Amino acid sequence: MIKVGVLGGRGRMGAEVCRAVEGAADMELVAVVDQGDSLEPLKQASVVVDFTHPGVVMDNLRFLVGHGVHAVVGTSGFDPARVGQVRELQRETPGAKVLIAPNFGVGAVLMMHFAQKAAPFFESVEIVELHHPNKADAPSGTAYRTAELIAEARREAGVPASPDATVSELDGARGAAVEDVRIHSVRLSGLIAHQEVLLGGHGETFTIRHDSMNRESFMPGVLLGVRKVADLPEDLVLGLEPLLGL
Numbered sequence: 001m002i003k004v005g006v007l008g009g010r011g012r013m014g015a016e017v018c019r020a021v022e023g024a025a026d027m028e029l030v031a032v033v034d035q036g037d038s039l040e041p042l043k044q045a046s047v048v049v050d051f052t053h054p055g056v057v058m059d060n061l062r063f064l065v066g067h068g069v070h071a072v073v074g075t076s077g078f079d080p081a082r083v084g085q086v087r088e089l090q091r092e093t094p095g096a097k098v099l100i101a102p103n104f105g106v107g108a109v110l111m112m113h114f115a116q117k118a119a120p121f122f123e124s125v126e127i128v129e130l131h132h133p134n135k136a137d138a139p140s141g142t143a144y145r146t147a148e149l150i151a152e153a154r155r156e157a158g159v160p161a162s163p164d165a166t167v168s169e170l171d172g173a174r175g176a177a178v179e180d181v182r183i184h185s186v187r188l189s190g191l192i193a194h195q196e197v198l199l200g201g202h203g204e205t206f207t208i209r210h211d212s213m214n215r216e217s218f219m220p221g222v223l224l225g226v227r228k229v230a231d232l233p234e235d236l237v238l239g240l241e242p243l244l245g246l
Ligand SMILES: NC(=O)C1=CN([C@@H]2O[C@H](COP(=O)(O)OP(=O)(O)OC[C@H]3O[C@@H](n4cnc5c(N)ncnc54)[C@H](OP(=O)(O)O)[C@@H]3O)[C@@H](O)[C@H]2O)C=CC1
Pocket: 007, 008, 009, 010, 011, 012, 013, 014, 033, 034, 035, 036, 051, 052, 053, 054, 056, 073, 074, 075, 076, 077, 101, 102, 103, 104, 105, 141, 218
């Protein structure tokens, strides 16, 4: 049995993770921690899943890595500086593996993968992400990571930035740029989590779209992460891709 703790266990995702862990025959839910609770009960767990808030996740990781507890992190907000800080924590106290996945939806991981493959073949690429209005951060972690992967693929292939003649704009009209890739964030009641990667050039466009219809959709990926995190080949893995053989 894998002893699992959940951080953010009363939140939208955390509550869903608690249900999924309780329904898994090979897992035992040993600790559920939320805002204001002590982190101490998490020491009983061999793996802790974190779906909290970008503002607190680094403190959570400091505690988990410091106590040798493997972490499966879904919380957003991981830019290169934060990833570097996690590596530093692991250097200071070796032993705990960390999996940080911007998106645990299998379809979303495939969307990112296909976008990375397609990006060098088109002159233009932009991302539109659409989420429920309770989301605290923009752009989404998924869109940020997609932009990084697209930028890396285009850089390696020697493709220049997407053409754009804009010389005057209302602040924000052209979205946020992550390494030259524009991201547009929509917050709309009724939505859960959705993303389109728009590619264009030479008289054709290609759109890759992913939709999460509910939060259960993330659970197969989360449970896969819990099962695999202790045996990851590297101390820190970014994204579910290697666990899916991508
Ligand atoms: N990787 C993925 O596949 C997915 C990632 N996410 C990400 O997961 C994160 C959580 O999303 P969501 O569940 O919708 O958010 P919620 O706000 O519903 O849940 C977060 C929970 O964490 C609690 N919390 C805040 N601070 C702490 C703390 N210091 N210790 C313990 N718990 C704390 C919150 O309490 P309170 O409300 O009192 O602040 C809340 O109960 C976001 O960053 C989101 O982007 C979401 C979906 C999928």
